[in-house]
Amino acid sequence: MSNEEQRLIESAQRGEVESFNQLVRLYESRVYNLCYRMLGDPDAAADVAQDTFISAYRNLGRFRGGMFRSWLLRIATNACYDVLRVRKRRPSTSLQALGVADDDGIGFDLPDLGERPDDAALRHELAAAIQRGLADLPEDQRVVIILSDIQGMAYEEIAAVTGANLGTVKSRLSRGRARLRDILRAGELLPSKFRHDGG
Amino acid sequence: MNTSQPQLNSMPDSDIELLSAYIDDQLTEPERAELERRLGTEPRLRAELEDLRATAAVLRDLEPRPLPRSFTLDPAIAPRRRGFLSFGWAMQLGGGLAGFALVLLASLQMFIGVGGGMAASAPAPAAMMAAATEAPAAPLPQAAEMAPASTAAPMVAAAAAPESAQDATAARNAPDSMASDTGAEGESSGAGAPALTEVPTAAAAMALPATEAPTPAISASGLSSPGTESLEQPASPPAAKSPPQLSAPPAGMILALGVVLIALSLGSFLYGRARR
Missing domain, CATH: 1.10.10.10 (Winged helix-like DNA-binding domain superfamily/Winged helix DNA-binding domain)
Known part of the structure; x- marks a missing residue:
């Protein structure tokens, strides 16, 4: 993790939303694409990506070092798993269920x-x-x-x-x-x- | 596009895993050497390797999907961060401390209240009642001075004492004795243990629901005619003995409430940690 990223994280942990938003801009494409490839639906992927960043901001205090990217993607992965679990309980014949956006x-x-x-x-x-x-x-x-x-x-x-x-x-x-x-x-x-x- | 079912791969999974790790340069030196030897002699293995490489290449060349929008947070509506001293954490700590204080209070009531008469201990309104019962005349002058200042104290005394017999006793002896009780309370509250003033009040408030039933009886007995006193006076010795017994319920209730508060706080804390 670079010094700049470390600085942004520490600033965000102090409550600076704009510092956190700089981190968002660094990783939003990666997070969104992970969600899209996992869920196959652009709208669901956008929702999960947004939830990921909201959750990350709320729980920044729990980030204890290491790779911020890994921590962020772990939140996104778990959020995708939650959506997929719900889908399994509510099967649908839509394209969404096939994992393919139209x-x-x-x-x-x-x-x-x-x-x-x-x-x-x-x-x-x-x-x-x-x-x-x-x-x-x-x-x-x-x-x-x-x-x-x-x-x-x-x-x-x-x-x-x-x-x-x-x-x-x-x-x-x-x-x-x-x-x-x-x-x-x-x-x-x-x-x-x-x-x-x-x- | 050919829509037939994918062909089942008959190559062992172990070989597939070797080839996959080889693509990513994740084999040890001996493993890599052995695999390369086999690749030189097994055309099918070589073909599988090329297909796996092609698959990985196709995935690598896949274009990222463009963002539908930015996911930055609006500072005006950004969620509150969970700080070290979060509201939930403060509630847990406060609940635990309150529970501990109640347990301590109940313990003091049990041990000091049973001793029957350490009036300096404000958490023992029952003890004060007993002391007042034993020497109703003594605090009267003080009561006369303290009465205007102790308007709230009667409520504290009445509420904190589910021991209705004691209150009845205090009321019976004279209206002044009620004031004297409160006066004694007020004195000790004022001079003795200010730190415990709030706790008895809290204990009183918590004990209040249980004491509402006895209260009408207190009032009724307080309004009873002087003649009733003589009839009930023989009951005073038993009432005098009752303080130790009557102090137990409130102490027990306080103790139970304290334990419940501590258990809830601890349970909430552990649950919150488990959810992380």
Whole structure:
């Protein structure tokens, strides 16, 4: 944790909301994307992300050092688990239950002027397939895949966020990758240069 | 897009885990060497590795979803932070201290009140009642001086003494004796133990619901004719003996209330810690 971040945390712990908001701006994209990939619904992800920062502000006194990012993501992860638990008790046939937003991968990002339409469509199709694949994973594998492969976090930090040991992180990551690999392979969405049968 | 079910992977989970850790450079040197040896001789293992790498690459290249809005907090409506001396924590501490004070008060009443007559102890209004009963005449001059100042004291005396017989005794002897009781109380309250003044009042207030029933009896007996006194006088010796017994209930109630307060405070504290 940098000195600047430490300074912001200490200031926020003294009640300076603007200092906390600077921390929010640092991590809101990461938190929101974690929530979105976990829940598959942009509105639910926004609600959980907001609740995460509110909870973090209220409980800043309990942050005893270490990586602030890990602490924040742990709050977000637990909040996502709570939402998913409620969903299980109230099953729905909506897209939300499938973990796929109705506009996933389509129309929400700025068009790349240098990108061919076919490539853009393929990119959107891939993003939608990945989100469907993530929704198909058990929650414990899903969060590890998101933190490791989508957000690029190290095993140790993932263990801190999820509360699991390193061995469990490795196991969940390998199983999650294998399942996603199968889904993408079935959809012929794996990049050709890596595909063993494409050459 | 092919919508067929994903093919079941027949490769052992242990191999998948090795390959996954290899991608992340998480193998020990001996493990890495052994795996690389196998990759050189097992094409299927090599193919699985490439597929896993492709999967990880696709995930890594996934574009982050743009924020729908900022999640910064509005300073005007930001939630209050839970400080060290939070309201809940203060309530727990206050409740625990109050409970401890009540337990201490009850203990003093039990031990000092049973001794029957240490009037210097303000938490023993029953003891004061007993002392006043034994020597009603002595405090009269003081009562005459203190009466205007002790308007609240009768309520304290009446409320703090569910021992209705004692109050009846005080009322019977003379209206002045009530004042004398209060006068004695007022004296001791004023001079003896100011720190305990509030506690008896609190104890009195807590004991009040239990004392409401006896109060009409006190009033009735207080308004009884002088003739009643003579009939009831023989009862005074037993009443004189009763203070030790009559002091027990309020002390017991106070003790119970104190224990309950301490238990609630401790339970609330432990529950709050467990929720973290």
